[in-house]
Amino acid sequence: MKEFQQFINGRFVKSSSSEMTEVLNPCTEEVLSLIPKGSVEDANNALEAAQTAQFAWKSLTAIERARYLHKMANVIRENRVFLAETLAKEQAKVIGLAQVEIDVTADYFDYNAGWARRIEGEIIQSDRKKEHIFLHKAPIGVAVGICPWNFPFFVAARKIAPSLITGNTCIIKPSCIAPNTIMEFAKLIENIGLAPGVLNFVCGKGSIIGNALTKSPITGIVSLTGSVLAGQKIMEAAAENITKVSLELGGKAPAIVCADANIDLAVNAVVSSRVIFSGQVCNCAERVYVEDSIHDEFMDKVAKKMAEVKVEDAFSNNNPDMSSMVSKDQLDKVSEMVEYAKKEGAEVVLGGSRSTNFDRGYFYQPTLLTNVTQDMQIIKEEVFGPVLPVMKFGTLDEAIALANDCEYGLTSSIFSENFNKVMHACDQLEFGETYVNREHFEAIQGFHAGWKKSGLGGADGKHGMEEYLQTKVIYAQYR
Secondary structure, three states: OEEOOEEEOOEEEOOOOOOEEEEEOOOOOOEEEEEEOOOHHHHHHHHHHHHHHHHHHHHOOHHHHHHHHHHHHHHHHHOHHHHHHHHHHHHOOOHHHHHHHHHHHHHHHHHHHHHHHOOOOEEEEOOOOOEEEEEEEEEOOEEEEEOOOOOHHHHHHHHHHHHHHOOOEEEEEOOOOOOHHHHHHHHHOOOOOOOOOOEEEOOOOHHHHHHHHHHOOOEEEEEEEOOHHHHHHHHHHHHHHOOEEEEEOOOOEEEEEOOOOOHHHHHHHHHHHHHHHHHOOOOOEEEEEEEHHHHHHHHHHHHHHHHOOOEOOOOOOOOOOEOOOOOHHHHHHHHHHHHHHHHHOOEEEEOOOEOOOOOOOOOEOOEEEEOOOOOOHHHHOOOOOOEEEEEEEOOHHHHHHHHHOOOEEOEEEEEOOOHHHHHHHHHHOOOOEEEEOOOOOOOOOOOEOOEEOOEEOOEOHHHHHHOOEEEEEEEEEOO
16 A cells, blocks of 8 residues: 655655545545645645745746646656556546546646747836836746645646746645545656755645645645635635635536537537536536427437446446546435435436445446426535436526526536527626537636636636736836
């Protein structure tokens, strides 16, 4: 069994806390590794290391910093199979999807390195003679990234790559549920020549390590991907020093399927979106609104498609569609929400309970629900599991109103062959992202950002990189 240490100031060191946390394989419930529970002292050591390293790091040219991101991408590609297997074991992500996450993460480092020559300022005309106004983009300082368990490696890169290319140093706190891939990455980059303190990794509970990192006056920005409750705690802790926060929180993504849609395309996209990583993806379809004239046809096809979903061990050679839930807590949450939906009157078309096909692990059946109403918990609250509730609608404006009747605003989608309907929906949907006639999944060059309780700021593309920059204005007079 592996035992990880904290990675601080360029080397692995023991935590000042002697307590450890077990990391489990969700499919087998076997213990994979031990990670430090971490302490406030660990957090402070990482912060001091990052602060000390930041001046020299920002003094490098952006293209020099980019070379280290390319090195990270190369290290990932050289170890892509090992990292994918590590990821699949610690979170029950089917091996094919785990490999995609690893490969896209390598691309993400290269993509952000490409911004080295594209970080721009402005020159503004002054009202005074012989004066120029210069707007410069400058790093914020020390960036803290707090990562989730569902896409831990990619999201870590989402925080590391833009912060480093813009001249910030960085501290990453992995999830206690799925930290192994991130910590193996720390081992792999130990010898790429990165100066000590530029990139640090500390494990531990959010209430201890996360809180200490967020409350520190050293921290310039905290980027969290997690729950709404976690986001609220981060904002509260950051308020003490008016520290900038960038938050991607929960989602309750609606999919609207119009009568003029390509129904087969919509069915495939919705089901794929719902069962990917066992439904534990914040931007994937959580509720579906179907125009009443095609409701029965849609339900028949969705039920058939979901019945064909293969649920197996993450390493199965049968190329399964999904595997175990990530933890017993997550399994219990999904089970309880479906049971409550039944009590509220929802009808189970397919699934609706834990899987009995496995002796161990946290498996839940792909589940299709109908006879649901807008006021039900299963429609209002994030499930984060392979559960799909479906409702009818009459007019497009009714569907848009139902979709917007939600405290979340991360992603949404519409399926229609009518350009005017599509554009009307895109204008009216109150979500940071809208997908048209495709599955719910973003691209690295876009901007992944939520509205309402789904977050503040965002990630990816030019705008995601700019989260880690602040503006300095210089008024320069000359004779």
